[in-house]
Amino acid sequence: MQAVNLLPAYARPAGRWSAVGKGVTPVAVTRIGGVVAAACALAIAGVYVYERSIVSNRHATLTTVQARLTAVEAIAAPLRAAQSASQARAAAVRSIDHSRVRWEGILSDLARVMPNQVYLKTLNAEAAGAVAPATPTAAPTPGVTAASTSFTITGVAASQADVALVLDRLALLPWLSDVTLQTLARAVDTTGSVGDNFSISAGFSPPLPGIGAQ
Amino acid sequence: MKLISSGRIAALVAVAVILAVVIVGWALLISPQRSKASDLSVQIDNARVQIAATKAYVSSPVAKRSVRDLRRLRRILPDQAEAARILRQLTAAAHTAQVSINTVTPQSVVPAGGAQALPITLTIDGHYFGISTFLHLLRTQVAVHDANVRGKGRLYTVDSVQFLTGSSGTVGTGAQGSASGNTITATIALNAFIFGSAVPGAPSTETTPGATTTS
Numbered sequence: 379m380q381a382v383n384l385l386p387a388y389a390r391p392a393g394r395w396s397a398v399g400k401g402v403t404p405v406a407v408t409r410i411g412g413v414v415a416a417a418c419a420l421a422i423a424g425v426y427v428y429e430r431s432i433v434s435n436r437h438a439t440l441t442t443v444q445a446r447l448t449a450v451e452a453i454a455a456p457l458r459a460a461q462s463a464s465q466a467r468a469a470a471v472r473s474i475d476h477s478r479v480r481w482e483g484i485l486s487d488l489a490r491v492m493p494n495q496v497y498l499k500t501l502n503a504e505a506a507g508a509v510a511p512a513t514p515t516a517a518p519t520p521g522v523t524a525a526s527t528s529f530t531i532t533g534v535a536a537s538q539a540d541v542a543l544v545l546d547r548l549a550l551l552p553w554l555s556d557v558t559l560q561t562l563a564r565a566v567d568t569t570g571s572v573g574d575n576f577s578i579s580a581g582f583s584p585p586l587p588g589i590g591a592q
Numbered sequence: 593m594k595l596i597s598s599g600r601i602a603a604l605v606a607v608a609v610i611l612a613v614v615i616v617g618w619a620l621l622i623s624p625q626r627s628k629a630s631d632l633s634v635q636i637d638n639a640r641v642q643i644a645a646t647k648a649y650v651s652s653p654v655a656k657r658s659v660r661d662l663r664r665l666r667r668i669l670p671d672q673a674e675a676a677r678i679l680r681q682l683t684a685a686a687h688t689a690q691v692s693i694n695t696v697t698p699q700s701v702v703p704a705g706g707a708q709a710l711p712i713t714l715t716i717d718g719h720y721f722g723i724s725t726f727l728h729l730l731r732t733q734v735a736v737h738d739a740n741v742r743g744k745g746r747l748y749t750v751d752s753v754q755f756l757t758g759s760s761g762t763v764g765t766g767a768q769g770s771a772s773g774n775t776i777t778a779t780i781a782l783n784a785f786i787f788g789s790a791v792p793g794a795p796s797t798e799t800t801p802g803a804t805t806t807s
Contacts, residue, residue, distance in 0.1 A: 404602035411606025415613050422617030429625035436632035443639040450646045457650060461658035467665040467787055468741045470706035474785060475736040478749045482728035485753075489720065504752035504781075 479505045479584040484553065491547035495536035499575075504528045505584050529554060529582035534573040538562065541576045548580060555581035668734050668743045669787040673701070673710050678784050681733065681745050682714065689726035691718025694777070701786065709783040711751075716778050723778050727753070730782065747785050754779040 383390065484503065492498070505528070535541045541562055548557045560577040567573060649655050670677075675698065686693045699711040716723065733745030756777045 402599040402603070404599055407599055407602035407606055411602070411609060414606070415610045418610055418613050419617065422614065422621060426617070426621040426625065429622055429629060432629045433625050433632065436629055436636060440632055440636050440639065443636050443643065447639050447643050447646070450643050450650065454646045454650050454655070457655040457658050460662040461654065464658055464661040464665055466706070467662070467669050468739075470785075470787060471665065471669055471734065471741045471747055472736055472739070473705045474707065474747060474749060475734070475741075478731060480731065481750050481753055482724045482731070485720065485724040485727070489724075498755065501753070501755035503754075505750070 477505075481584075483585055487551055487553070491544075491551060493535075493540055493543045493547065496533060496540050496544055497535075498531055498533040500530075500532045502530045503582055503584075505582070529580045530560075530577065532575070532577045534565075534567075534575050536573060538574050541574055544576070545578065548578065553583050553585050555583065664743070665741065666787075667745070668741065668747050669707060669785055670746070671787055673698075673784070673786055674746075678710075678712070678746065682730075685726055685729040685733075686716065686718075688729055689718065689722045691716045691722045691726050704783065704785065706787075708786040708788060709749075710786060711781065711783050714778075714780045714782060716780065717775050718778070719774070720776060723753075723755075723776060727780070749783045749785075751781040751783065752779075753781075 481503075488501075533544075535544065541559070545557055545559060548554055557578060557580040560579050562574055562576045565573060565575050679696065682693060682696065694715040694717060695713075697713040699713070701708045701710050703709070716726065718726065727750060730748045730750065734741065734743030734747045736742075756779070
């Protein structure tokens with residue numbers, strides 16, 4: 379059997395929300411709503427003003443911070459420029475230094491290997507890959523081979539055996555290669571003593587700084 | 593029933609209007625300001641970080657050293673030919689090595705790597721080891737150890753050395769030569785260097801190419 383509600387519709391108990399707004403007129407709702415909306419608008423305006431003040435403060439802070447940054451950068455800029463310029467110059471110096479020849483080492487080596495009773499008359503050494511085409515002003519020495527080789531010496535020895543010794547010893551120098559006797563001629567000087575004039579040429583690979591003895 | 597319904601609708605409309613006011617006000621007024629404030633905050637933070645980094649750089653040893661290094665490197669590799677300084681340095685080296693400089697002939701500036709070379713031809717008189725010392729002094733005015741450049745003078749390179757017969761007729765080397773007292777006339781082709789990009793064929797501003805100084 380199905381249960382039947384015998385009460386008329388107006389006498390039946392209402393739902394939870396049936397009483398809400400029962401006594402409120404649209405005019406009252408409009409008034410209350412208007413007041414609440416106005417309050418919200420005011421609140422939003424207040425928050426807006428507050429946020430604007432924050433923005434304004436941060437603008438001011440940013441301006442101050444940027445001014446400080448500019449001041450600090452003004453101090454740092456010349457230092458950075460100096461550092462950059464230093465690095466560029468140091469790089470150029472290092473690059474040039476790689477091509478510098480340790481001439482004192484060459485002369486020292488040469489003096490060490492030259493035997494007794496042998497004297498040099500001339501010496502001409504030109505570094506390969508020279509930086510600038512600087513040309514010595516002196517005229518080429520007679521008996522010295524033209525610059526087909528970069529290392530040439532002429533000299534006089536007491537005997538041909540001494541010249542051979544010079545050739546042997548020059549060949550031992552690490553910065554000389556293809557040591558070649560160009561000329562050898564016996565001559566008598568003004569004092570009447572006999573000597574052997576020689577001319578020797580060689581390939582020249584001069585030692586660079588940091589190689590060999592200081 | 594009709595009144596209740598109208599009141600409810602009015603309430604719903606009022607709630608909708610209030611929500612609309614809040615949402616529109618937030619979206620159009622408050623949110624952009626908050627966004628701006630946030631952006632400004634990021635900019636301020638970035639600027640502060642930059643300030644801190646720059647201050648750290650300024651107070652760092654590298655920065656403090658940079659000006660001193662540049663001053664020192666300008667002596668080694670100057671911006672100008674500075675012929676007077678070259679002459680002083682050559683004279684000082686010659687004095688120390690006990691050789692005498694006969695002629696100094698500067699030539700036109702030529703490009704050389706990251707710098708410009710000022711070729712100078714020197715003729716000097718002296719003993720074999722005096723000339724060797726002179727060349728040593730010129731070279732050791734600047735020393736490069738690892739990546740460090742040190743020097744009290746200018747950077748020179750010597751391209752060629754030519755010894756001619758000295759006053760006594762021979763150039764002595766070795767034990768006999770050094771003891772014999774012979775003097776040598778040596779022609780030395782050296783280069784002083786000027787920092788900066790090369791201008792091919794441009795003559796030096798401070799030296800007259802081809803001019804010969806005799807001391």
